[in-house]
Structure formats: structure tokens, C-alpha cells
Amino acid sequence: MRMVQATTLSSIDDYRIIEAAPPEPGPGEVLIDVAACGVGYVDALVALGRYQVKPPLPHTPGQEAAGRVAKVGPGVEHLAPGDRVMASVRGGFAQQALAPAATVRAIPERLAFAQAAGFHINYVTALHALTDRANLAAGESVLVLGAAGGLGAAGLQVAKLLGARVIAAASSEEKRDFCRALGADEVLDTAPEGWRERLKAAGGGRGPDVVFDPVCGPLFEPAFRSLNWRGRHLVLGFVGGPIPALPANLTLMKGAALVGVDVRQFMLLEPDRARAHLDQLLVWAGDGRLAPPLGRGFALDQFALALEFALTGQGVGKTVLEVADL
Template identity: 60%
Template structure:
């Protein structure tokens, strides 16, 4: 089989295609014939050593995959050979075959394509955990979503609508703002700092958002926190905007607001029951036609380096995939 691997982290150029044997599933593992691998900002950040948790080397990028179950190890009873599935692993996805713990594998609804399944689990689980658990979003509340055309931003827009929020989507280009509207945002706003707070206030009818969903934490971070309505919750999802910003803590007091962290990696490690409930709920919404994850740009397996570069850049709407096999 073929997979992408690096012996050290630091650059996309460190990666090369290698041909190890097909792995055998150990006890409690599922061997998947990979169809597609999601490749977004975090995937590329981990691959280049820029994430807060450094993976061991040699390392194969890609956290989310979709495909078909090839074989199962002993003690596996949630899936069987031939099932269409999605799976999560901290690396390993850019490969023709991957063995994954059974608890990280789910059958997907018939209406869900394999490319959609490869961009679904992490983004939509992050959004649901952030909005339902951390923000405790209530129907009728107004929510500002940064990076609203990206993978996790799109998930927040779609899930926010299901939960009854009024959504203002922030994005840097007209194309991305139109994309966010197509996903369900009622209002859109640019990210030009000059006069931004005034434009946001006007969109919010003179007030401000109660919830800020922020995977960017960029130049508008403090402006957004200052713009929250009383009792607001600013969700810190990630730092796609570059250097990590700082905030004067007196602002939390003055606004009666909270700065809340959302870490889906630790959610899966520390709260497996909650994770399972959320994933089941998300897949139910897919089966009911309430969620339809859009797929971003598609890359051939041989173009994995371009896919990682695209992930780091954040260009284009949606989360990209690498097409590993003809199944996708």
C-alpha cells in the first residue's frame, strides 16, 4: 500500500510517499480501505509541527477519513466488513489503508457520500460541543461566527441554525460571505477592522452577539469580545489568525461575559460517552436531511503537498479532501 510519511516535522517538503505493508487490525481495531481524507488547517498545522501537541515521528498526516471496512479485529462488534464508515485518528489518514480503534469508527447514513464523511466528524463535533456544551446556546440568541466559510465555521452556521440561533457570519471575501449565507447565515459581515464594530452593531440592531464562535482569534478578537451583549460567551476554537491574542481580564467583568475554551481532542479523550452521544445526534441530523456538509476542493492522492498547503492557507470555502481511492 501507499502512505504519506515524514521522519521529522517542520515542513511540508519533509513528506514523501512510501510503500509499507498493509497493516493488520489488532484487538479492538478496524482496518479501513480509505476513500478520502479531510485536509484542513489543523491537519496541516499538526503535520508541520505547529500544533500545541506534537505527534510522534514517523508521522502520517490526516485526522479524518472515510472508506469501507476491510477487516475487523477481535472484540469489534459495532461495524463489519463492507460497511461504509467515517473514522478519526490523530494522524494516519493519508494512506490507502489505516487501522483505527473501533470506538472511533461510525457507519454513515446512506444519504452521506464518502467525501462528505471525510470532512464531517471533527468540524461538526467541535461545533456541537462548543455551542451546546460550552456556550449553552439558546434558541433566539444571536451568534457571530468567524471563519464562517471554513470547515468548522460552516459547521457552526449549520448547527447554530438547527439550535435556533440568529447568525452573523464573518468572512474575508465576497465569495466566502455568499457561501456562508448559502449555509444558513442570516447576516454577513466583512473582516476589515476600520469601523468593524459599528457595522456589527448595526447588523445586531444596536446591540451585539451573545455568542462568538471564533476559530480565528485574529485581529478582531478583542473587538468582538468588546462587542458582545451582556452575558456573552466568546468561544475560543483555534488560532487560524496567527499569533495568539491577549485580553485584558477587566473586559470580562465589564461585559459580564466569559471567554470559553473548546477542545474537541480532549473531549474525545476525557468524555467518550458525551462524544458518542454528540456523534450519534449529528449523524441522525444527516439522516434526516437537516445537515449537509459541503466538501471543499478535492486533491488527488499524489497532490497531498498541495492539499496541505491549501489547508494552511485557508483559501476557498469548505474543508478540502484528498481523494485516496476510486470509492470517493
């Protein structure tokens, strides 16, 4: 099989496509023929050794994929070869990848492989953030920063499903049109000058109750300052550049909370609740209430371009590596 691999983590140029024997699934494992693999900002950071958790070497990028079951290991009885599935995988930039059977889920018929490949992490993150960390109530308002990106789009869609009024902030008219198509109630540019006044106008004279922030860039402090009383600012990532700081007195003055969202630890420490969130999301996807938008696709031979593109933050929706037509 063909797979992407590197023995060092210093540069994307270190990665090559190699030929390797397909891995054999062990007890409780599943071998998946990969149709598509999600490519996110974190995937690119991991590939470059810049993430807080360093992968073992040699490293093949890609942590979530969709495709068909090729083989099942001993003890796996709920899956069979040919099943359409999505899974957390070890090395999804490959024609075949291993996954723990506990992470393998059937794909609703409404979802294409490319949609399913970018579904699990972003949408579980969004539901965990808005329900467990923000305790979002129907009728509250949510400001989504970076709303056209993979995680931002998930936050926008999930907030709407939970009954919130959503203001989507995005940097270009193309991205704002994308957010309108996803159901945003209002859209907002990201130019700092006069931004808080435009946000207040978009909110009908009020600030947001919740800020969903995967960016933590120049609008981080203005967004926090704009929160309503008892507001919650969710910190989901730092794609906006240098990590910003917040004067501690603002939390007291606003009666507001700065809340961290770490889905990796959530899945490790609260696996039952994480599975329940995924169950709910798959129900919404299965009945048509949730349709993940397709982002830009890259062929397996274009893996380096896909990683570089993920680092730019320029895409709309979830970037996907399209490995095979299954």
C-alpha cells in the same frame, strides 16, 4: 499500499509517498480502505511539528477518514467488510488505515465519502462549543468568525439547527455568498475600520450573545467588546496569526465570559458525551437537516498542496484528500 510518510517534522518537503504492506488490525481495531481523508489547519500544524502534541515518528498525516471496512480485528462484531464508515484513524493519508473500532461509525446514505471525511471533528467541536461551553439558547444571536472555513461552516450550521440567529463574518464576497447558502441570517465583511458599527447594524442594533471564533485574529477584541450582557466568546483556534490578548477588565465590564473549547480533551475526558453529540449530528445528517458543504479536493499525489492549502485559510468548507473511488 501507497501512503504518505515522513521521518522528520521540519517541512512538508520531508514527506514522500512510499509503498508499504497493509497493516493488520489487532484486537478492537478495524482496517479501512480509505476513500477520503479530511485535511485541516491542525493536520498541517501536526505534520510540521508545530502543534502542542507531537506525533511519533515516522508520521503519516490525517486523523479522520471515510471509506469501506477492509478487515476487522478480534472482538469486533458490529462491523463487516464493505461497510461504509467514517472513523478516527492513525494516518489517513494512505490507501488503508487503522482505526479503533469504538470510533468507527456508519455513514448515513445521504453523505458522500468526502463529506463524511471532514465531519466528525468539526461538527462535534461545534456542537460541544455551542451547547456545553456557551449554553446557547434558541433565539440568541451568534457571530461566527471565519464562517466560510471548515470549522466556521460547522458552527454556522449547528447554530442554526439549535435555533440561533447567525451573523457570519467572512473576508470575501465569494465566502459571504457561501455563508448565505448555508443559511446565515446576515453576512459581514472583516475590514476592521467601522466593523463594530456594521456588526451592530447586522444585529438590529444589538451585539451578539455568542461569538464562535476559530480565528482569534484582528477582530478578536472588537468582537468581545461587542458582546451583549452575559455574552460568551468561544475560543476555538488561532488561524488568524499571532495569539491575541484581552484586557481582563473587559470581562467584568461586559459581564461576559471568554471560554476555551478543546475538542481533543473533550473527547478524551468526556467520551460518552462526545459520542452522544456525534449520534445527534448523524441523525441530523441522516434526515437531511445537516448537509456538510464540500470543500476543495486534492488527489493523494497532491498531498503537499493539500497541506499547504490548509495552512492558508483560503478555502471554503472542509479540505479533503480524495484517495480512492470506492
